[in-house]
Amino acid sequence: MKRKCMSLLLALTLAGSDLFSEVYSVNDKCGIVCSASSYQISENGLALIKSFEGFSKYAQWDYHQWSIGYGTGVDKDAYPDGITEAEADRLLREVVVVYEKFVRNFLDKYGISVTQNQYDALVSFTYNMGNVWNNTSEVTIRTYLVNGIENYTPEQITDAFKLWCKAGGQVLPGLVRRRETEAALFLSGVDYSANETGEKWRVTSSTGIRLRSSADTSAEIINVIPYNHAITVDEKKESGGFLWGRTSYGGTDGWCVLDYAEHIRGEVETVVEPDEEKFDQYSITSTTGVRLRYNHGTDFDILDVVPYEAVITVYETFQDSDYLWGRTEYNGKPGWCVLNYARKLGTDEPPVDLVLRAMPQKLDYLAGEIFENAGMVVAACYSDGREEIVEDYGCEGNTMVPGDSIITVDYKGASCGLIVRVKARRGDINRNGTFDPEDNYCLKQHILGASENDITESGDINGDGIINIFDTIHIKHDMLAKQEEAEQVFEDLTD
Numbered sequence: 001m002k003r004k005c006m007s008l009l010l011a012l013t014l015a016g017s018d019l020f021s022e023v024y025s026v027n028d029k030c031g032i033v034c035s036a037s038s039y040q041i042s043e044n045g046l047a048l049i050k051s052f053e054g055f056s057k058y059a060q061w062d063y064h065q066w067s068i069g070y071g072t073g074v075d076k077d078a079y080p081d082g083i084t085e086a087e088a089d090r091l092l093r094e095v096v097v098v099y100e101k102f103v104r105n106f107l108d109k110y111g112i113s114v115t116q117n118q119y120d121a122l123v124s125f126t127y128n129m130g131n132v133w134n135n136t137s138e139v140t141i142r143t144y145l146v147n148g149i150e151n152y153t154p155e156q157i158t159d160a161f162k163l164w165c166k167a168g169g170q171v172l173p174g175l176v177r178r179r180e181t182e183a184a185l186f187l188s189g190v191d192y193s194a195n196e197t198g199e200k201w202r203v204t205s206s207t208g209i210r211l212r213s214s215a216d217t218s219a220e221i222i223n224v225i226p227y228n229h230a231i232t233v234d235e236k237k238e239s240g241g242f243l244w245g246r247t248s249y250g251g252t253d254g255w256c257v258l259d260y261a262e263h264i265r266g267e268v269e270t271v272v273e274p275d276e277e278k279f280d281q282y283s284i285t286s287t288t289g290v291r292l293r294y295n296h297g298t299d300f301d302i303l304d305v306v307p308y309e310a311v312i313t314v315y316e317t318f319q320d321s322d323y324l325w326g327r328t329e330y331n332g333k334p335g336w337c338v339l340n341y342a343r344k345l346g347t348d349e350p351p352v353d354l355v356l357r358a359m360p361q362k363l364d365y366l367a368g369e370i371f372e373n374a375g376m377v378v379a380a381c382y383s384d385g386r387e388e389i390v391e392d393y394g395c396e397g398n399t400m401v402p403g404d405s406i407i408t409v410d411y412k413g414a415s416c417g418l419i420v421r422v423k424a425r426r427g428d429i430n431r432n433g434t435f436d437p438e439d440n441y442c443l444k445q446h447i448l449g450a451s452e453n454d455i456t457e458s459g460d461i462n463g464d465g466i467i468n469i470f471d472t473i474h475i476k477h478d479m480l481a482k483q484e485e486a487e488q489v490f491e492d493l494t495d
Helices: 008-015 017-023 043-053 085-110 116-129 140-147 154-162 173-187 437-447 469-494
Strands: 056-061 066-069 199-203 209-212 221-225 230-233 235-239 242-249 252-257 261-265 270-272 280-284 290-293 302-306 311-314 316-319 324-330 333-338 342-344 353-358 364-366 377-381 387-390 394-397 403-411 414-423
Touching: 043 085, 043 116, 043 173, 066 085, 085 116, 085 140, 116 173, 140 154, 154 173, 199 242, 221 242, 221 252, 230 242, 280 324, 302 324, 302 333, 342 387, 353 403, 377 403, 377 414
Parallel strands: 235 270, 353 414, 364 414
Antiparallel strands: 056 066, 199 230, 199 261, 209 221, 209 252, 235 242, 242 252, 280 311, 280 342, 290 302, 290 333, 311 324, 316 324, 324 333, 353 377, 377 387, 394 403, 403 414
């Protein structure tokens, strides 16, 4: 931001209420449209600048520069004795010519004509903000002027001015009031509803919208309407999952998808064309949902996320090297999503294969632990190339016996497997997955020095570094606990 303003309260106090009221006076001259080369700020425009800048006799720091008089930038020591209001007026008139040139160059470049009021408002805005007219789409009021200010509502124009209300990173009430005042002056004397026909739309897709010969995605592309361009739509229809609008661009009439544009104003009846073909319904099977993208491909922008179990209508499919894509609509946004993580409704076709798209988080077990499928992603593959993530699969396998164990995953007749590693527990000397009398016998034989096998690791149950009578006590306690547990289960079953 190159220019800042004082608070409105101070500006009003210094300028006076009579001067303030004159700024808004609308006379016949305000509605006259002039050529850019003849534009010159009016006394009303200068009064508007003075009222918000306020008069300062001495140079003062204004956020990023020293200024004097009516906000004119100067060196800190340029006027050690200060200046009078007459001198400040002269300085303002000399300097404002530079800011008028910024505005005129922009208007000339795009062949834009404005009224005197609009010109005064733009010069005041530029005197405060600096030369923003060399920027592109980030300056909304610039975009509106290029597209045709008549394509936007007074509310949108006011909001475009009010986007520039910060100084030092903070929204200042004085700047808010200044933007509102400039917008009010800009809008005065012009009827923005005159000769209204059709609907006004603005292109919001950064890649533009294709203009086609008819309302069909397979129709010939005859042009591309660029980002931020305003169009007039005189006919609308819903067809093939899209909202289409008939418009003109580059001297050519055609149809474009309005789902990638923003409605500005106006109303045209929408004709709904019945679909001649039956579109498929899919239910999302991924618990984290699937991403809705602008087009089929992982490089395109994400528009939304279609949640788990949401049912979508797929109007068209596209198969690439990695995924099956479906063109659909969700939350009013048309786009493409991966159907590999969705289930086609109305069919009970069994899968031809089952694959693991992600292994479970836990692959190492102690004998007797139950298999955990957390993190495992199972996909069912079908004959038409479709793939869906499934949740209600079954798992079977033995994690009781130490060694490599195969876990079998099955779903509707298809199956696949994975290997988990099972380690023996301390005390499971015979490696059968539990503590039993044979393990106790092996411990006693080792203590007596009669053991034929090395049980140094598996026999040290309490982990004290030696195998002795205390380890046999641990085994007996464990066997007793298991016996009591089994008896309790038996009692529960027979009650």
